Amino acid sequence: MTMTEAIANLSRKEQVIRKAAELFKEKGYAAASMRDLAQLLGIEAASLYSHIKSKEEILRSLCFDMATEFRKSLEEVEKQNVSASEKLRRGIIGHIQVMAKDLTASAVFMNEHRHLSQPYLRDFLLLRINYINRFKKIIEEGVQKDEFKRTIDTKLAVMTLFSSLNWMPMWYDPSGGIIEPIELGVQLSDMLVNGLKQNPK
């Protein structure tokens, strides 16, 4: 295989994966057939297998590539020497920026990862629980430092945070152009940290 062919194959494989992400998001992994995918790409179903090994390989690359991006973003934030609430704020903004770079892959990451087979599913869930726990530690740090209320349930807080973050790709439409990803992150973190209520004057 020449260099040019390698590059061409790589980019064609990318095309297949990106189109698959759209299809998986729309119909769900199980309900999306390889024949659907082939049709979207204008080729025969059998031809897909020149580019990918299996349907699940596509799901795997989507899920694990996103997981890697999320992890890198959080590691960047953890290094910084700022207050817990600022760290939480930056973690939230980072997470939203990673999602905003590929909303389709983010939706698949969130909703379709359960169709991974073992041992990939287990590996994926371990990465995810690790990521969540690191956010939880930031919140716990905030409680200890008296930045956050001592009465909050940190598990509830972190799950609420994640629910809000992870559903974003389901309703956020950047082409609607009302609000930018960073601005969205700022508002969301402000809402979770400061709440909806009017500050006492």
Next chain:
Amino acid sequence: MTMTEAIANLSRKEQVIRKAAELFKEKGYAAASMRDLAQLLGIEAASLYSHIKSKEEILRSLCFDMATEFRKSLEEVEKQNVSASEKLRRGIIGHIQVMAKDLTASAVFMNEHRHLSQPYLRDFLLLRINYINRFKKIIEEGVQKDEFKRTIDTKLAVMTLFSSLNWMPMWYDPSGGIIEPIELGVQLSDMLVNGLKQNPK
């Protein structure tokens, strides 16, 4: 059909639907086969069709029954003559109580409704947007009455609220017994309304 048979059929149909809900939650609607379901019930796949008309009929009854419960709960709250923030609080607690009554059906309602065919899917989405908009009006009322900050994005606020509420069945385990459904609603609404941050002393 005698009365006794009618009652027996009804309860058997209920058993089929409840077991199907567990299966749909676990594997997803598309990946759950009628043969899987039959095996869980200890009968042949063909025998299922003495109780239900089709696979989708099960999904329909799960989704629309939950939708009805949510609507009734919110209507109850809307009647009450209280502040917007209290109305929001009661709406959240009501929503969580409805979910807590059947966490399995709630998870299916949330994650599998997209597999409804037309025209049911459209009807379902209309019910859902209506429900969301009624919560949004409560938040807007709170902004107008100066209970909530004028700077909040009400669409973002309501979608964040719903994301938090709707993901609850995915991680909340009442048998873990750490926190009761009502207490969960109270804490969640406090968190969204007042935020995580320590009140200024």
Next chain:
DNA sequence: CCTACCGATCGGTAGG
């Protein structure tokens, strides 16, 4: 990237 094809499994029906 295509033609030709495979075994497995799907939701569901007929008839009892």
Next chain:
DNA sequence: CCTACCGATCGGTAGG
């Protein structure tokens, strides 16, 4: 609730 079965569709392979 069962046996027997159907047409459709699935993910994927062989060979070019």
